[in-house]
Amino acid sequence: MLLIRCPYCEEERPELEFRNAGEAHIARSPNIAGESDDDFEKFFFIRSNPKGIIYERWRHMHGCARFFNAVRDTVSDRFLMTYKAGEPKPAKLPGAAK
Amino acid sequence: MSATFRIAGAGRLKQAKIAGFSFDGRPYTGIEGDTLASALLANGVHLVGRSFKYHRPRGFLSAGAEEPNALVEIKRDAARKTPNVRATVQELYDGLTAQSQNRWPSLAFDIGAVSSIASPMLSAGFYYKTFMWPKAAWKNLYEPKIRAAAGLGVAPDQPDPDHYSARFAHCEVLVLGGGAAGIAAALAAAETGVRVILADEQAEFGGSLRFESGAKIEGQDGFSWAQSALAKLSAMDNVRVLPRTTAFGYYAQNFVGLVERVSDHLQSPGRDLPRERQWQVRAKRVVLATGAIERHMVFADNDRPGVMLASAARTYLNHYGVAVGRNIGVYTANDSAYAAAIDLKKAGINVAAIVDLRDNPTGPAIDEARALGIEVNFGRAVIRAGGKLRVSSMTVQPKNGGGERTIPVDAILMSAGWTPSVHLFSQSRGKVAFNDETKRFVPGIYAQDCVSVGACNGTDGLSATIDEAYAAGAKDAGSKPAKGTKPKVDASESWSRGMLGAAPGAGADATVKAFVDFQNDVTAKDIRQAVHEGMRSIEHVKRFTTNGMATDQGKTSNMHGLAIAAETLGKPIPQVGLTTFRAPYTPVTFGSIVGLARGPLFDPTRKTAIHPWAERQGAMFEDVGQWKRAWYFPKPGEDIHAAVDRECVTVRKTAGLFDASTLGKIEVVGPDAAKFMELLYTNPWEKLEPGRCRYGIMLREDGFIYDDGVVGRLAADRFHVTTTTGGAPRVMNHMEDYLQTEFPHLNVWLTSITEQWAVIAVQGPKSRDIIAPLVEGIDMSDEALPHMSVREGRICGVPTRLFRMSFSGERGFEVNVPADYGEAVWEALWAEGQKHGACAYGTESMHVLRAEKGYIIVGQDTDGTVTPNDAGLDWAVGKKKADFVGIRGMARPDLVAKGRKQLVGLKTRDPKVVLEEGAQIVADPKQAIPMKMIGHVTSSYWSQNCGRSIALGLVAGGRDRMGETLYVPMPNGVIEVEVTGMVFFDEKGERLNG
The missing domain is CATH 2.40.30.110 (Aminomethyltransferase beta-barrel domains)
Incomplete structure (x- = not known):
């Protein structure tokens, strides 16, 4: 069971309190109705599914109930950092897995 | 029967407490503190099981958790039967009843042993080759027959009456393994004041100190030191000591699963004690002190009862006071078996000969054996064990061939060396490294904050072990410096490395059975054959031969199997690689995994405020998600059809009352509430007047129907949204997701109010007549309260949100009242309803009534691939809207x-x-x-x-x-x-x- 730091509660809590909510930083177009099929496909269906660093959304379901973003290494399952929803993708990541 | 193999003056058990027990119906006696294995051996019983595939007679190989052979069924009563218990870890209690497994009609005469004669057909991969044709025969003939003939114990056929508990725990230092290393590490960590948990799978701490007669620490013999150190640890407030506790799995971020066997060793466990307790421990640092496991020698018929690990025989003698035979042979490739021979000889047991595969070993152990007059043979191999139900001889030959000599013995003690127990380290995703000099896999690259100490780290010698463990326990553990002193080692034993793979006696010829894996009956020949048939990867060799795949997970067999495969492939061992270690370390009961989550505690049951009334009326209930919903209300003599027919007709003729409390309810509040609703539902909401309702459809972004429900606008900034019963949590999550992440500029609050309001639907031509007398402050006329409207007022003196809406097609109302008043208001409405001949109806009639009107149920008439247009609901999609979730999809x-x-x-x-x-x-x-x-x-x-x-x-x-x-x-x-x-x-x- 993973330990996840909620950026709103500012503490590490067990994975049981959280739900994964898919990849992060996929913005919904303000003019979604006018989007082309290709653009909608990219927005709705295409995900990076990386081996390595993934930016993803989590919800502190059984805590503060806030959605937030996390950077996780899909190989080691290690969380590198978490940050609040709406904040930009971090430019620099803290030191990779030791 | 008297325990004739108990040696007076040997061992640590107090003779005072005698325990009677039975094995296969025969009564025996043992001593309190015995395991079932030591007690049987004390009575001269070696034959305890039949092997998995060939039904070969088997005895005890070990004295611990690695035991592959001695699996028995422990029976307390008809429901408390535990199969596949390792007799070497089952503690004896007075009245214990054990039975052997996998034999018929009896252990000594087993019909299934013909598979041993037919064994050329049963070699490696035989399942894949032999039972292929005809296709139908696999299901109808081969599989049932094989399952009946092979296999381990029989699962009990009654519900488990025992209870199991579970605990979470946190500590700075978790020490796994309570031998010399673990105790030293725990002492060092504990003295710094941090929280320490020390767990060991045995009843008594000490690990190899249980048998190492040559160890002296702090002026005491090793085992006594361990007990006094443990007493000191147990008395400290910051230390939790867990005996009989196995760390079975090592997961991410130092999360370790332990199972504590709380009452399996007790004669009559009280009902207040759980049988097992599962610990989920989160540790800042883990100290692995899991020791090493001795390997057997691979030679022909090395599985005969009486052939066992040298350290096991030593444990039986030095801890339990039991001799495993009277005339003993020793076959070894390292020094540690000499100590066993020496201890037994000193206890008065005849040691017929030591056969050492090495050419010219030297050392104090060898000198001592010679000094005691034990015959020592170098450069020789045991090529065969004689006897069937019990070993009767060993045949010795120079290892490069030559004349054979058969020595009569009643037990053979083997040692091919020691395998560091890197299971938990490997589970932690650490990478092992092969030490070419010592031929051992030891911890290499660590993936988590843990450290291996002692034998599991490949550290030889007691002094070095205690140095390493004490330093590891003290390191960074706490703010206080360790105030104690490192335990001083006065004397210790030292072992050399031994061998891997098949000894000369493993035979190249097909009729020889030299076992590598006892539990799955895998021989040296099987491994060679797997390579000859094209398996190159050790993972393939493992699956083809099933080597290491039994419940013991190859604790004694993996390294031998790997070495034989490497030799046959002509590759060095590290290039062939090790198979993956997986949890659990030893088998874990379903009970301890399930813990408290069974019966009523398996899943929460949700009941409405009106549930007790429905129960009193004799309603039948159905499960809808976690809810219990009244399904129908049968009158005497009615079946479901008669009841539903009557309920449906009554609703349309007069009226019916229906408990709709389970409907999901969400309050959407705030200045931007209407804007939010516009975005989350297909319908237009801005122009809906306060006091009016609308049927809303919610889509996912892909354009498919996600949920539906009637929404009432209570005020300009307040919507009372209803959802389907099952959809309530996911709709709330969906709304929160969009509000928090896509539309955070909207000033809106969402509150789940499902459980705050009880909902009583009153449907039918007489519905208004039933409700009106109880309502205050609401004009119930059609002009003031038309279909699809909502008013706030009071009913029976309590607040209500009164919806005029219909899911039956009749004039209808849904009376929302605070849940605490739900049953009282229902009773009042019921009393009014009785005057008009109304009925109570359940979910089945609700379904029929809505289908008569063509109203859909999301999740029944839709399946996640249905659009509003597919469902004929185009009218509910706002044509002029520029945006809502699903508009593009x-x-x-x-x-x-x-x-x-x-x-x-x-x-x-x-x-x-x-x-x-x-x-x-x-x-x-x-x-x-x-x-x-x-x-x-x-x-x-x-x-x-x-x-x-x-x-x-x-x-x-x-x-x-x-x-x-x-x-x-x-x-x-x-x-x-x-x-x-x-x-x-x-x-x-x-x-x-x-």
């Missing part, structure tokens, strides 16, 4: 294409025939199978109000097929149906105001 080419499945009504030609929900629909019943299916039935009922069956279904191009005849092929014949509109009753909707 709905416009995808496939979702607007012709020929999509559309929801339609279906009427059977024979009105008495009720279709089966889920039945497939075809256009031409005479076509060849497989037929082209053009849709399926989603809802189907007998409608007493219509006097016929009614159904809804999704049919390709359905709305263009009105009046067409389609067909539903069923096992008993084809049913003709006509495609119709979805409304079967009161097509004009006049009864809403009736």
Whole structure:
């Protein structure tokens, strides 16, 4: 069971309190109705599914109930950092897995 | 029978407490502190099981958790039967009843042993080769027969009456393994003041100090030091000591699963004690002190009862005071077996000979053995063990060939060396490294904050072990420096490395059985054969031969198997690689995994405020998610059909009361509430007047229907949203997701109010007459309170949100009251209803009534691939809206294409025939199978109000097929149906105001 730091509660809590909510930083177009099929496909269906660093959304379901973003290494399952929803993708990541 | 192999003056058990027990129906006696294994050995019993595949007679190989052979069933009563218990870890209690497994009719004479004679057919990979044809025979003949003949114990056939508990724990230092290393590490960590947990799988701490007679620490013999150190640790507030506790799994971020066997060793465990307790421990740092496991020698018939690990024989002697024989042979490739021979000889047991595969070993152990007059042979191999139900001799030959000599013995002690227990380290995703000099895999690269100490780290010698462990325990553990002193080692034993793989006695010829893996009956020949048949990867060799795949997970066999494969492949061992270590370390009971989550605690049960009333009325209930919902209310003599027919007719004739409390309810509040609703639902909301309601459809971004429900606007900034019963949590999550991440600029609050309001639906022509007398402050006239409106007021003196709405097509109301008043208001409405001949109805009638009107149920008539247009709900999509969730998805080419499945009504030609929900629909019943299916039935009922069956279904191009005849092929014949509109009753909707 993973330990996840909620950026709103500012503490590490067990994975049981959280739900994964898919990849992060996929913005919904303000003019979604006018989007082309290709653009909608990219927005709705295409995900990076990386081996390595993934930016993803989590919800502190059984805590503060806030959605937030996390950077996780899909190989080691290690969380590198978490940050609040709406904040930009971090430019620099803290030191990779030791 | 007296325990004739108990040696006076040997061992640590107090003779005072005698325990009677039985094995296969025969009574024996043992001593308190015995394991079942030591007690049986004390009585001269070696034969305890039959092997998995060949049904070969088997005895004890070990004295610990690595035991592959001695699996027995422990029976307390009819329900408390535990199969596959390792007799070497089962502690004895007075009255213990054990039985051998996998034999028929008896352990000594087992019919299944013919598979041993037929064994050329049963070699590696035999399942894949032999039982392939004919195909049907696998299911009907081969598998049942093989399962009956092979296999381990029999699972109990009654529910487990024991209870199991579970605990979470946190500590700075978790020490796994309570031998010299673990105790030293725990002492060092504990003295710094941090929280320490020390766990060991044995009843008594000490690890190899239990048998190492040569160890002296702090002026005491090793085992006594361990006990006094443990007493010191147990007395410290910051230390938790867990005996009989196995760390079975090492997971991410130092999360370790432990199982504590709380009462398996007790004669009559009280009902207040759990049988086992699962610990989920989160540790800042883990100290692995898991020791090493001795390997056997691989030679012909090395599985005969009486052939065992040298350290096991030593444990039986030095701890339990039991000699495993009277005339003992020793076969070894390292020094540690000498100590066993020396201890036994000193205890008065004859040691017939030591056979050492090495050419010219030297050392104090060898000198001492010689000094005691034990015959020592170098450069020789045991090529065969004699005897069947018990070993009777060992045949010795120079290892490069030559004359054979057969020595009569009644036990053979083996040691091929020691394998560091890197299981937990490997589970932690650490990478092992092969030490070419010592031929051992030891911890290499660490993946988590843990450290290995002692034998599991490849550290030899007690002094070095304690140095390493004490330093590891003290490191960074706490703020206080360790105030104690490192335990001083006064004397210790030292072992050399030994060998891997098959000894010369493993034989190249096909008739020799030299076992590598005892539990799965894998021989040296099987491993060689796997390589010859093309297996190159050790993972393939493992699966083809099943080496290491039994419940012991190859604790004694993996390294031998790997070495034989490497030799056959002509590659060095590290290039062949090690198979993956997986949890659990030793088998874990389902009970301890399930813990408290069984019976009523398996899943929460949700009951409405009105549930007790329905129970008193004799309602039948159905599960809807976690809710218990009243299904129907049978009167005496009524079955479900009679009850539902009566309820449906009564609702349309007079009225019915229905408990709708389980509907999900969410309050959407704030200045931007209407804007938010516009974005989350397909419908327009801005212009909905306060006091009015609207049926809303929620889509996912892909354009498919996600949920639906009636929404009441209580005020300009306040919406009372209802959702489906099952959809409530996911709708709330969906709304929160968009509010928090996509539309955070909207000033809106969402609150789940499902459990705050009890909801009583009153439906039927008399509904207003029933409600009106109890209501204050609401004008109930059609002009003031038209269909699809909501008012706040009071009913029976308590606050209400009174909706005028209908899910039956009749004039209808839904009375929301605070849940605490739900039952009282229901009782009052019921009393009023009785005056008008109203009934209570359940979910089944609710379903029929709504189907009569063609109202859909999301999740029954839709399945996550249905658009509003498919469901005939285009009218509920705001055509002028610029944005809502799903607006773009709905416009995808496939979702607007012709020929999509559309929801339609279906009427059977024979009105008495009720279709089966889920039945497939075809256009031409005479076509060849497989037929082209053009849709399926989603809802189907007998409608007493219509006097016929009614159904809804999704049919390709359905709305263009009105009046067409389609067909539903069923096992008993084809049913003709006509495609119709979805409304079967009161097509004009006049009864809403009736």
